[in-house]
Amino acid sequence: MFSLFDITAKRASLDGDKVAMDEPGSGRSVTYSALDQNAAKTASFLAAQGINPGDRVAVLCQNSIAFFETLFACGKLGAVLVPLNWRMPANELRTLTADCTPGLLLFDEAFRETATALGVAKSAPLVSDAADDLVALRESFEPHKGRLSWPADDVWYLLYTSGTTGVPKAVVQTYGMALVNYINLGQAINLTSEDRTLNFLPLFHTAGINLYTLPTLIAGGTVTVLPAFDEEVVIDLLAAGDLDTFFGVPAVYQLLSLHPRFGEVDLTKVRNWGCGGAPLSDALVTLYQDRGIVVCNGYGMTETGPTVFLMDPAHVKEKIGSVGKAQIMTAVRIVDESGTDVPEGDVGEMWLKGPGLTPGYWNKPEATATAFTEDGWLRTGDLAQADEDGFFYIVGRAKEMFISGGENVYPAEVENILCDHPAVLEVAVVGKQDEKWGEVxxxxTMLREGAGQMSQDTLRAYCRENMAAYKIPKEFVFVGDFPRTAAGKIQKHLLKP
Structure with missing residues (x-):
C-alpha cells in the first residue's frame, strides 16, 4: 500500500508564502508555511494531552481555520479526528462519544455547556475569545516532528452519517480516500493552485471537509472559511468575484435564488458550480441556467470519499437531471435484486467499487459486511439508471421506493415534477399503506412565499397532466418547512403520513 507525504509540509515547501486559508469574520489568514507550523504545534499540544497514534480527538465546533490545523495535526501525529454534530443535544452526542471513546474533546466556546455535559475526561477550547484556547496554548509548544509519510489505509478521521434513516454510524476516512477524492474531483473541475473556493458546509459532514476544501488545499489553492452558511456574506463574495469554484447542497442554491440580490449580482465569475447531497430539481437547474450559470449535479456518499459522479458543464442542458459519468477512480454497476447487471436504461441498485471507498464502519463489522459484497462492491442503496450515452441518473433510495397497484413509484421522480409547479418550493414524497393499492x-409540500392559497385538487390536477396516474400522490400535506440534517437533506423518516 502506498503512502502520502505530509500534506501541509509538502505544500509549505512548494509555495510557503501563498495564502492557504482566510476567515473574513475573524480577519485571520494563514499562509501554507503558517498552516504547517500551526498544525505541527497543535500536534505537540495533542501529544502533551496524552494523545497517541490511533487515539481519537473529538471536535465540537463550527467552521474555522483551527479545525483544519487540528485535522492536519492529527495526520502528523497519527491520531484520529472525530468531528461532532454541534446541532445534536448532549444526550444524542453521548451515543457517539461512547462509540468512538475520544481521549480529548476540543470545542468552540459557544458549545462549552454541551461539551461539559458529554463528560469526556480531557477537554479544551478550540477557538474562543479567551487566552486559554488551543490557538493560544499551542504557541508554547515546539513544532512536532511528525510522520513524514501517512499510509494510505490508515484512519485519518471518522464521520458519523447524518442519520436520515436511523442511528448514525461512523464511516472510516483514510488518507488514501482523501487522495482519490482529490483526483476524482480535481480532474473533473480542472482544479489548480490558482483556484479560490468557499468553505461553509458543516465539518461533521464529508462535504464540509472534501467539497472543495481539502482538494483545494492539496492543489495549493486558497480557501475562504465561514463559520456557517450566510447568504448575505456569500452573495457579497460572489459579487466581488472572489471565488473560482463553489459547492453547495440544493438548499443552499434554493436560498441564494430567493435572495433579493440574486437577479442583480454577476455570478458568472465563478468557473465551476457543483451540487450534491440531494437531487437538484430541474426547475432550479433551469433557473440558474437563465442567469448564465451552469450548476453541475454530482453524486457521492460519505462512504465514497465522497466524489463519484460530477456532471460536466457541456452536457448539463442536454442531460438535465443527470449526475454525469463516473469519475476516473470509480467503477459502477447497476444491478437487480440478485446482483445481476440490468439492461441499459433499466432501474436498479447502484454498486460502486474503487480505491476511494471506505474500508468500513468504526466498531461495526456486521454493518460493514452488509454494506459490501464479498468481492468489494459497495451496495449504495440508491436506485439509478444509465442512458445510451453512459450518463447516470439517480432515481431515489431503494428503501423509499414503493409499489402502488403493482407499479414501482420512485419518489424523486414525482418530487422533481411537482417542483416544476410555479407555486411549489420543495416536496418530499413518502409511501404509506393503502387497502386498495397496497401503497400510495x-x-x-412547501409552497413559495407569496404563492397564496393552494388546494390538493389543484396540485392533483397538475399531476394528472404531467405524470402517470399511479404516480400521483393520493394526499398532499402542506408544511412550513421540513425536518432536515445539517447538510440540508430532508429527514423523510420523520415525516408521518
Whole structure:
C-alpha cells in the first residue's frame, strides 16, 4: 500500500508564502508555511494531552481555520479526528462519544455547556475569545516532528452519517480516500493552485471537509472559511468575484435564488458550480441556467470519499437531471435484486467499487459486511439508471421506493415534477399503506412565499397532466418547512403520513 507525504509540509515547501486559508469574520489568514507550523504545534499540544497514534480527538465546533490545523495535526501525529454534530443535544452526542471513546474533546466556546455535559475526561477550547484556547496554548509548544509519510489505509478521521434513516454510524476516512477524492474531483473541475473556493458546509459532514476544501488545499489553492452558511456574506463574495469554484447542497442554491440580490449580482465569475447531497430539481437547474450559470449535479456518499459522479458543464442542458459519468477512480454497476447487471436504461441498485471507498464502519463489522459484497462492491442503496450515452441518473433510495397497484413509484421522480409547479418550493414524497393499492404516495409540500392559497385538487390536477396516474400522490400535506440534517437533506423518516 502506498503512502502520502505530509500534506501541509509538502505544500509549505512548494509555495510557503501563498495564502492557504482566510476567515473574513475573524480577519485571520494563514499562509501554507503558517498552516504547517500551526498544525505541527497543535500536534505537540495533542501529544502533551496524552494523545497517541490511533487515539481519537473529538471536535465540537463550527467552521474555522483551527479545525483544519487540528485535522492536519492529527495526520502528523497519527491520531484520529472525530468531528461532532454541534446541532445534536448532549444526550444524542453521548451515543457517539461512547462509540468512538475520544481521549480529548476540543470545542468552540459557544458549545462549552454541551461539551461539559458529554463528560469526556480531557477537554479544551478550540477557538474562543479567551487566552486559554488551543490557538493560544499551542504557541508554547515546539513544532512536532511528525510522520513524514501517512499510509494510505490508515484512519485519518471518522464521520458519523447524518442519520436520515436511523442511528448514525461512523464511516472510516483514510488518507488514501482523501487522495482519490482529490483526483476524482480535481480532474473533473480542472482544479489548480490558482483556484479560490468557499468553505461553509458543516465539518461533521464529508462535504464540509472534501467539497472543495481539502482538494483545494492539496492543489495549493486558497480557501475562504465561514463559520456557517450566510447568504448575505456569500452573495457579497460572489459579487466581488472572489471565488473560482463553489459547492453547495440544493438548499443552499434554493436560498441564494430567493435572495433579493440574486437577479442583480454577476455570478458568472465563478468557473465551476457543483451540487450534491440531494437531487437538484430541474426547475432550479433551469433557473440558474437563465442567469448564465451552469450548476453541475454530482453524486457521492460519505462512504465514497465522497466524489463519484460530477456532471460536466457541456452536457448539463442536454442531460438535465443527470449526475454525469463516473469519475476516473470509480467503477459502477447497476444491478437487480440478485446482483445481476440490468439492461441499459433499466432501474436498479447502484454498486460502486474503487480505491476511494471506505474500508468500513468504526466498531461495526456486521454493518460493514452488509454494506459490501464479498468481492468489494459497495451496495449504495440508491436506485439509478444509465442512458445510451453512459450518463447516470439517480432515481431515489431503494428503501423509499414503493409499489402502488403493482407499479414501482420512485419518489424523486414525482418530487422533481411537482417542483416544476410555479407555486411549489420543495416536496418530499413518502409511501404509506393503502387497502386498495397496497401503497400510495403522500406529498409533503412547501409552497413559495407569496404563492397564496393552494388546494390538493389543484396540485392533483397538475399531476394528472404531467405524470402517470399511479404516480400521483393520493394526499398532499402542506408544511412550513421540513425536518432536515445539517447538510440540508430532508429527514423523510420523520415525516408521518
Amino acid at each position: 404516495g403522500v406529498a409533503f
